[in-house]
Amino acid sequence: MILVAGSSNLDFVxxxxxxxxxxxxxxxxDFKTFPGGKxxxxxxxxxxxxxxxxxxxxxxxxxTFADPIETSLHEASVLTHIVRSEDQPTGTAFICVSxxxxxxxxxxxxxxxALQAEHLPNLQGIxxxxxxxxxxxxxxxxxxxxxxxxxxxxxxxxxxxQELPAALLESIDVLVVNEGELATLxxxxxxxxxxxxxxxxxxxxxxxxxRGSCARLNGTFLVQPAYPITPIDTTAAGDTFCGSLVxxxxxxxxxxQALQSAGAAGALACTRLGAQSSIPKMAEVADFxxxxxxxxxxxxxxxGAYCGLPAGTYS
Ligand code: RIB
Numbered sequence: 052m053i054l055v056a057g058s059s060n061l062d063f064v065x066x067x068x069x070x071x072x073x074x075x076x077x078x079x080x081d082f083k084t085f086p087g088g089k090x091x092x093x094x095x096x097x098x099x100x101x102x103x104x105x106x107x108x109x110x111x112x113x114x115t116f117a118d119p120i121e122t123s124l125h126e127a128s129v130l131t132h133i134v135r136s137e138d139q140p141t142g143t144a145f146i147c148v149s150x151x152x153x154x155x156x157x158x159x160x161x162x163x164x165a166l167q168a169e170h171l172p173n174l175q176g177i178x179x180x181x182x183x184x185x186x187x188x189x190x191x192x193x194x195x196x197x198x199x200x201x202x203x204x205x206x207x208x209x210x211x212x213q214e215l216p217a218a219l220l221e222s223i224d225v226l227v228v229n230e231g232e233l234a235t236l237x238x239x240x241x242x243x244x245x246x247x248x249x250x251x252x253x254x255x256x257x258x259x260x261x262r263g264s265c266a267r268l269n270g271t272f273l274v275q276p277a278y279p280i281t282p283i284d285t286t287a288a289g290d291t292f293c294g295s296l297v298x299x300x301x302x303x304x305x306x307x308q309a310l311q312s313a314g315a316a317g318a319l320a321c322t323r324l325g326a327q328s329s330i331p332k333m334a335e336v337a338d339f340x341x342x343x344x345x346x347x348x349x350x351x352x353x354x355g356a357y358c359g360l361p362a363g364t365y366s
Contacts, residue, residue, distance in 0.1 A: 053097050053301050054177045054203075055129075055294070056108040056194055057090020058163040058185030060142040061116040062286070062326055070147050070155045079147065086123035087144055087326035088163070089183040089210060092287045095127040096294025096316065097181065101333035103301040105294075106130040106177075110166040110186075116141035123327045134170050136162035142185070152282035152321065158211075160185060168193035174201045181297045183208045183290075188216075195222035204300070208293045209236060225300070226252040227293050233257045242359025244272065256310070258292055258317070260285075264310050265358045265365075272365035274358060275310040276350040278318045278343050287326035292317035295336070307366075315340045 067079035086095075094107035107129045111117040113136070120141070124131050139162040148154045166186045171194050174180070180198040182191050182205075195205045199222040206225040209215065212232040228236060230243065233255075237246035247255050247267040256266045263277040295316035299309035316336045323329035331339075355365045 052176050053103055053105045053179045053181060053297055054108065054172075054174070055090055055094040055097060055105060055181045056166070056171070056186070057093065057183045058088040058142055058160070059091040059109045059111050059117070059120045060088035060144040060158060060163070060185075061120060062087035062144045062146050064146045064148060064286075064325065066148045066150070066324075069149045070153060077147070083325070084119065085325035085328050086120040087287065088120065088142055089185050089208065089290050091120055091124060092290035092326045092330065093181055093183065093208065093294040094129045095123060095327045096291040096330045097298045098127040098129045099330055099332045100295045100298030100312070100316065100336070102298055103178070104130065105298075106132065108132045108134075108166070108170065108172065110134040110136055110162045110170075112136050112139055112141040112162040114140050116143065127327070132170075132172055134166055136165040139165055146286060148284045148286065148324070152285050154284065154286050156286070158185060166190050171197055174198060174203055177203050179204045179206060179297050179301050181206045181208070181293060183210055183293075184213055185211065188213065188219075192216060192219040192222070195219055198222070206293070206297050208289070210289065212236065220251055223252045225254040225256065226250060227256045227258070227296065229258050229260070229289060243357070244359040247272075254306070256296065258289055259354075259357070262357060263354055264292070264314055265354070266306055266310060268306055272358070272360055273307055273310060274351055274354040274360070274365050275307070275314055276346045276354050278315055278339070280318045280322050282321040284324045284329065285321050287329055288317045288320045290326070291320040291330050294330075311340065312336055315343070
């Protein structure tokens with residue numbers, strides 16, 4: 052079984068021509084709410100990817116904002132362990148989505164900060180623990196340490212990015228980041244490959260938006276070009292990638308296969324509005340992948356060059 056531990060938010064979303072600059076007011080269009088939160092999104096993505104069962108440890112308030120998130124988790128067949136905060140509201144996120152599918156997100160963490168070290172359930176039967184950084188860093192570090200001690204594979208999506216203590220880094224088996232997060236964590240202003248080399252975690256995966264993804268597994272590099280789509284809303288694309296990646300790894304697929312299914316799921320999530328509402332099911336991902344041609348040598352080389360990888364050093 053996969054355990055996801057992390058945040059639950061109710062997303063308040065408005066679409067507008069563009070994301071406001073500091074000091075600017077933009078007139079948007081319809082307003083909608085969606086179940087979100089990086090933790091809950093990744094749990095839904097893992098469950099919809101199929102295969103291994105997914106459970107989710109989170110904290111929510113004793114309020115009506117929690118209801119649609121719980122309904123979404125249950126509809127996706129996620130098993131939930133919910134810590135109920137009596138004095139903090141369920142987390143919320145305020146999201147502007149622009150007509151070119153970009154977003155700007157501000158999170159009010161609320162009850163997410165109530166998730167503490169003592170809330171970790173028994174890890175018996177758990178093969179993978181997947182976490183993000185919308186809950187207290189001390190909680191993430193405690194869960195990672197406990198999981199590592201019990202032989203559970205620890206996967207961290209370091210978003211929103213912050214400095215990671217050395218003890219936490221030592222407990223991580225797979226780190227998943229986007230390009231900006233990679234630059235911050237590596238403290239290096241160089242190529243993707245150079246940044247990947249500087250992070251002391253056995254496997255690091257970087258998502259590269261419309262370009263695709265790149266993984267460093269110990270000393271070897273894999274590049275995976277993106278699949279072409281017309282994006283509507285990129286919210287939760289990274290979460291979909293993470294949940295699908297861990298689901299694939301838990302099924303014993305290779306990292307190449309995991310990058311392909313995670314890339315396809317993340318691409319499909321960009322074609323629909325909202326967070327959990329946009330996450331595809333396994334059958335849809337399989338159907339989409341079956342219609343994609345194999346990546347050409349040119350596409351691999353273009354991505355390899357973008358990452359700063361010399362020819363012959365990646366596959
Ligand atoms: O990654 C997207 C998510 O970030 C949103 O659902 C929002 O809740 C924030 O946590």
